Amino acid sequence: MYLRRNTPPSFWQDTPWGRRLVIVISVIFSCILLMVRIPGLELVGVTPNWLLIWLVTWSVKRNLWQSVIAAVSLGLLWDSLTGVFPSHLLGLLAVALLTTNVYRDEYVKEDAISIMLIVFGMVIINETVIALQYSLQTSIPQLDIWLNYQKNSLASAVVSSLWAPLVYFPLSPLLHPPSGGKHRLP
Numbered sequence: 001m002y003l004r005r006n007t008p009p010s011f012w013q014d015t016p017w018g019r020r021l022v023i024v025i026s027v028i029f030s031c032i033l034l035m036v037r038i039p040g041l042e043l044v045g046v047t048p049n050w051l052l053i054w055l056v057t058w059s060v061k062r063n064l065w066q067s068v069i070a071a072v073s074l075g076l077l078w079d080s081l082t083g084v085f086p087s088h089l090l091g092l093l094a095v096a097l098l099t100t101n102v103y104r105d106e107y108v109k110e111d112a113i114s115i116m117l118i119v120f121g122m123v124i125i126n127e128t129v130i131a132l133q134y135s136l137q138t139s140i141p142q143l144d145i146w147l148n149y150q151k152n153s154l155a156s157a158v159v160s161s162l163w164a165p166l167v168y169f170p171l172s173p174l175l176h177p178p179s180g181g182k183h184r185l186p
Helices: 014-036 050-059 066-083 089-104 114-139 142-175
Strands: none
Touching: 014 050, 014 089, 014 114, 050 066, 050 089, 050 114, 050 142, 089 114, 089 142, 114 142
16 A cells, blocks of 8 residues: 555656646547537537637636636637637637636635536637627628527537536546645646
8 A cells, every 4th residue: 555655656647748648638639529510419509619618627727827828729729720710719818817817716616516607607708709709890780690699609608518527527637737735826
């Protein structure tokens, strides 16, 4: 029987290369899930927002700059997969800023309901930013944009928040190195 200090190091958690590998593999897997329509995951034709769930998982225990860098990287990656208009970068940037601030003030604890509520709210904010981009930069009638926004944002928020704990709890210990009693990383 090993004591904690005598246990062999875990490759995934205790080495920087292991954590980097987990980050890259999980982002690639999230991108693949974004492009694939799996039966049973859709609600009125809308699938979970996997990259946003990943960003919330990343941002809850990171500082502001790490969250912003992750949001910009994921936004550029998502725009390269789908096209540059509307830009997902702005919405993901808002999500990273707000998620980091929610956990900084310790308003919410680390449980399934809190994660689901955070993802639900952040999906609504992300979809609002996209709808604002459409309304400012296209000639589509405003009524059509905002009616479509209501359906898309609510369906995406419900589906994403239901899948968030199943993504958050396995990835959270792998993405965040163990800290000595602190909830936030420097």
